[in-house]
Amino acid sequence: MTTDHASATEQAEVLLLLSNVEAAYGPVKAIRGVSLQVRRGEIATVLGSNGAGKSTILKTISGVLDPTRGTVQFKGQDITGRDPADIVKRGLVQVPEGREVFPLLSVRDNLLMGAYTRHDRDGVATDLEQVYAYFPILRERQRQDAGLLSGGQQQMLAISRALMSRPELILLDEPSLGLSPKLTREIFEIVVRINRERGTTILLVEQNANMALNVADHGYVIENGRIVLADRCSVLRDKDDIREFYLGVKDEGVRGERRWKKKKTWR
Ligand SMILES: Nc1ncnc2c1ncn2[C@@H]1O[C@H](COP(=O)(O)OP(=O)(O)OP(=O)(O)O)[C@@H](O)[C@H]1O
Numbered sequence: 001m002t003t004d005h006a007s008a009t010e011q012a013e014v015l016l017l018l019s020n021v022e023a024a025y026g027p028v029k030a031i032r033g034v035s036l037q038v039r040r041g042e043i044a045t046v047l048g049s050n051g052a053g054k055s056t057i058l059k060t061i062s063g064v065l066d067p068t069r070g071t072v073q074f075k076g077q078d079i080t081g082r083d084p085a086d087i088v089k090r091g092l093v094q095v096p097e098g099r100e101v102f103p104l105l106s107v108r109d110n111l112l113m114g115a116y117t118r119h120d121r122d123g124v125a126t127d128l129e130q131v132y133a134y135f136p137i138l139r140e141r142q143r144q145d146a147g148l149l150s151g152g153q154q155q156m157l158a159i160s161r162a163l164m165s166r167p168e169l170i171l172l173d174e175p176s177l178g179l180s181p182k183l184t185r186e187i188f189e190i191v192v193r194i195n196r197e198r199g200t201t202i203l204l205v206e207q208n209a210n211m212a213l214n215v216a217d218h219g220y221v222i223e224n225g226r227i228v229l230a231d232r233c234s235v236l237r238d239k240d241d242i243r244e245f246y247l248g249v250k251d252e253g254v255r256g257e258r259r260w261k262k263k264k265t266w267r
């Protein structure tokens with residue numbers, strides 16, 4: 001199912017292309033030589049542990065952080081170091097880690113903020129109805145301050161606010177952070193529906209490798225700021241290293257024990 005989608009998207013246009021991107025916070029280099037591509041219509045994922053550089057990749061794409069080296073291309077155009085607002089207007093929006101909704105604005109006003117670059121009122125009204133259809137709780141709470149929503153509901157709001165700009169590409173930073181397994185599944189289901197029903201391309205960053213590898217078509221594994229593996233998710237799911245270190249599955253017996261302890265090498 002996912003594999004069919006992966007092979008279908010393999011022919012599609014490259015929507016996002018990072019070439020040799022490097023980014024730093026002062027003297028600290030956070031990512032180096034990162035090259036990756038996302039094709040139109042697919043869900044791609046970047047996996048990696050804490051501090052690996054996942055959020056940094058997304059920030060260099062959305063213009064929050066200027067890369068010190070390399071280029072970012074979106075729809076064939078160079079957007080490296082552009083203003084974040086300009087990048088949103090081009091159809092690329094980020095849902096940052098930790099949601100970041102406006103707590104003192106109502107749920108509805110948060111959603112309308114997501115559409116601030118648009119002037120098609122009818123289209124905005126249609127999209128508002130659509131996000132309420134995806135997440136009915138947001139309709140129920142539309143007049144309430146966003147700060148009163150639960151963590152999971154705020155994540156729904158953050159995703160919905162991004163949708164309100166009618167993006168072609170959404171960057172999603174750890175949507176499962178702090179959520180129960182049940183709520184995580186629900187959010188991922190909607191993410192897949194958004195991708196399939198609206199044709200929105202998604203670049204998803206996750207520590208929950210299990211979820212990410214199940215919904216995404218192509219995956220990249222990042223370690224210490226470098227991409228160490230890139231493949232279709234159906235292939236990544238079967239790799240021993242991924243199974244051991246990200247999915248928590250390890251071989252039985254002594255050999256398995258030894259493999260587990262030995263210094264990790266990617267292949
Ligand atoms: N604002 C910052 N100032 C200084 N260093 C930073 C800053 N943000 C991130 N870093 C460092 O850059 C590296 C990559 O961080 P990044 O936030 O991209 O990791 P991550 O993969 O998103 O981790 P997590 O899963 O914990 O969110 C880390 O070593 C981190 O300490």
Ligand SMILES: [Mg+2]
Nearest residue numbers: 054055056097
């Ligand atoms: Mg992060």
